[in-house]
Amino acid sequence: MRIHTAGENALIAYLGEGQSPEVSAQVQQLCAAVESALGSDLVDLVPSYASLLVIYNPLTTDHLAVQACIREAGQSLAAASTGDSKLVTLPVYYSSESGPDLENLANSAGLSVEQVIDIHQQREYRVYAIGFAPGFAYLGEVDQRIAAARLTTPRQKVPRGAVAIADAQTAVYPATSPGGWNLIGLCPQRMFDPDSDPTMPVSVGDRVRFEAINRSRFLAQGGEL
Amino acid sequence: MSGLLVMLPGMLSLLQDEGRFGYHRIGLTNGGPLDGRAMHWANRLVHNPSGVTALEVSFGGLELEARVDTLLSVTGGDASLCINAVEKEKWRSHKVAEGDLISIGFAQAFCRSYLAVSGGFQIAPRFGSTATVSREGIGGLNGGKLEPGDLLACEPAGAAPCLRLPETDRPSYARHIQLRVIPGYQDYRFSRLQQRRFFAGIYTVTDRADRMGYRLQGPVIECEIEGILSEGICQGAIQIPADGQPIVLLNDRQTIGGYPKIGSALSLDTAKLAQLMPGSTVRFEPISPYAAHNALHLEASRTQRSVIEACDA
Numbered sequence: 256m257r258i259h260t261a262g263e264n265a266l267i268a269y270l271g272e273g274q275s276p277e278v279s280a281q282v283q284q285l286c287a288a289v290e291s292a293l294g295s296d297l298v299d300l301v302p303s304y305a306s307l308l309v310i311y312n313p314l315t316t317d318h319l320a321v322q323a324c325i326r327e328a329g330q331s332l333a334a335a336s337t338g339d340s341k342l343v344t345l346p347v348y349y350s351s352e353s354g355p356d357l358e359n360l361a362n363s364a365g366l367s368v369e370q371v372i373d374i375h376q377q378r379e380y381r382v383y384a385i386g387f388a389p390g391f392a393y394l395g396e397v398d399q400r401i402a403a404a405r406l407t408t409p410r411q412k413v414p415r416g417a418v419a420i421a422d423a424q425t426a427v428y429p430a431t432s433p434g435g436w437n438l439i440g441l442c443p444q445r446m447f448d449p450d451s452d453p454t455m456p457v458s459v460g461d462r463v464r465f466e467a468i469n470r471s472r473f474l475a476q477g478g479e480l
Numbered sequence: 481m482s483g484l485l486v487m488l489p490g491m492l493s494l495l496q497d498e499g500r501f502g503y504h505r506i507g508l509t510n511g512g513p514l515d516g517r518a519m520h521w522a523n524r525l526v527h528n529p530s531g532v533t534a535l536e537v538s539f540g541g542l543e544l545e546a547r548v549d550t551l552l553s554v555t556g557g558d559a560s561l562c563i564n565a566v567e568k569e570k571w572r573s574h575k576v577a578e579g580d581l582i583s584i585g586f587a588q589a590f591c592r593s594y595l596a597v598s599g600g601f602q603i604a605p606r607f608g609s610t611a612t613v614s615r616e617g618i619g620g621l622n623g624g625k626l627e628p629g630d631l632l633a634c635e636p637a638g639a640a641p642c643l644r645l646p647e648t649d650r651p652s653y654a655r656h657i658q659l660r661v662i663p664g665y666q667d668y669r670f671s672r673l674q675q676r677r678f679f680a681g682i683y684t685v686t687d688r689a690d691r692m693g694y695r696l697q698g699p700v701i702e703c704e705i706e707g708i709l710s711e712g713i714c715q716g717a718i719q720i721p722a723d724g725q726p727i728v729l730l731n732d733r734q735t736i737g738g739y740p741k742i743g744s745a746l747s748l749d750t751a752k753l754a755q756l757m758p759g760s761t762v763r764f765e766p767i768s769p770y771a772a773h774n775a776l777h778l779e780a781s782r783t784q785r786s787v788i789e790a791c792d793a
Contacts, residue, residue: 299503301736308714388616
């Protein structure tokens with residue numbers, strides 16, 4: 256584990272270099288351990304693919320104490336198990352109507368639209384990070400055959416629920432926003448609802464599967480086209 | 481209901497408290513005042529604890545009608561304060577009565593003003609805070625900036641005296657500032673030469689400067705790498721995107737991102753940066769984490785020792 260200074264009240268711990276379920280599971284463990292060890296000195300935490308940002312109150316503790324705390328928490332990390340986190344299934348209406356980039360993505364990948372849909376559903380993804388916007392969960396890792404670069408010109412408006420791919424990541428847009436990912440379908444389930452508890456169906460470390468639904472089920476589940 | 485009625489909302493007026501903490505994990509940023517010291521004093525001058533909900537008025541142009549008898553203070557940038565068309569001193573509190581018209585003029589060089597009332601504005605918190613983050617649609621009255629006709633609810637104030645912060649204790653703003661930077665994050669990915677360029681150069685505030693971050697223009701800084709695996713971004717982090725032009729990330733930044741960062745600016749200095757308008761300039765100065773920690777404690781101690789004096793209504 257490497258610990259770097261991030262700012263006047265923040266340190267960042269790196270547990271690995273690339274995205275992997277094992278490293279991600281360790282980030283989760285470290286996150287929980289640091290949270291309980293720092294107690295009221297803690298301001299906030301940002302777990303991501305291979306790092307944990309720890310933000311503390313500089314008027315009640317300092318970087319030396321927090322660094323020691325992270326080191327100690329890091330020493331008791333178990334060989335992480337990756338398969339026992341919560342599994343969430345998200346319904347998706349895949350079509351050209353709901354996913355305007357589906358055909359393009361299939362063409363450039365040399366696959367049929369049906370193959371792209373099948374491949375996207377086959378994998379179990381892991382929630383590596385949540386950010387960009389409230390409730391935006393970065394899911395990985397997408398099968399190389401359907402991994403696709405971001406659009407050269409981002410869209411001004413991507414609808415809420417859009418299921419999208421960028422490089423080896425996939426995600427569901429939690430709210431209408433600008434975005435440059437390739438849109439392949441729509442999910443009728445809200446990914447972020449500030450008025451419900453919990454606000455999100457997933458958290459970092461959870462596993463996600465996608466399941467194709469047809470147009471009428473999509474509409475019946477509250478989806479909008 | 482008693483409160484202040486918004487006649488003209490101004491260009492960007494936002495309800496803020498000290499910020500939203502503990503929710504970065506679901507992607508919520510912290511929000512809160514860009515110039516925390518100015519908001520601190522706005523609250524203290526009306527007998528409030530720090531962090532009570534007040535108004536951040538960016539660029540000015542705000543007009544309010546009092547529907548309450550209260551104590552009110554305005555601090556921060558250089559926009560003027562008028563009550564019933566008579567100019568009033570900032571950095572002190574004033575009594576206002578039902579029917580009074582309160583207006584904040586347009587800022588010239590320093591764009592963030594803070595308006596606080598006795599007891600604070602009564603706003604229902606979302607995720608533990610009233611801070612408005614427009615990009616997220618969360619906080620304030622309806623997730624966004626003030627609109628004409630909004631009523632900012634507050635209770636009538638008792639007979640508390642007006643208070644004034646002595647001029648010597650007020651923050652000093654300048655159009656050309658030094659920003660102390662704690663090297664960190666991916667600083668080792670910038671060569672010695674690039675780091676020297678960064679700390680020697682003069683950078684200009686561009687018109688792409690908002691509550692998310694201030695984009696600066698100056699000597700191009702090159703990084704060995706174009707991107708990193710997305711990671712958490714703290715307040716004040718200085719991101720260097722592919723064009724080599726630094727962005728100082730502020731209260732409404734995204735919580736994670738994949739651009740390399742050379743370090744983070746001290747909050748005491750980003751409070752002054754966020755007052756600046758396009759064309760102002762910034763120089764960076766490296767400091768150690770120890771010096772940064774010391775600066776924060778010194779400032780906290782000074783703030784505690786500042787004596788606010790009672791003054792005539």
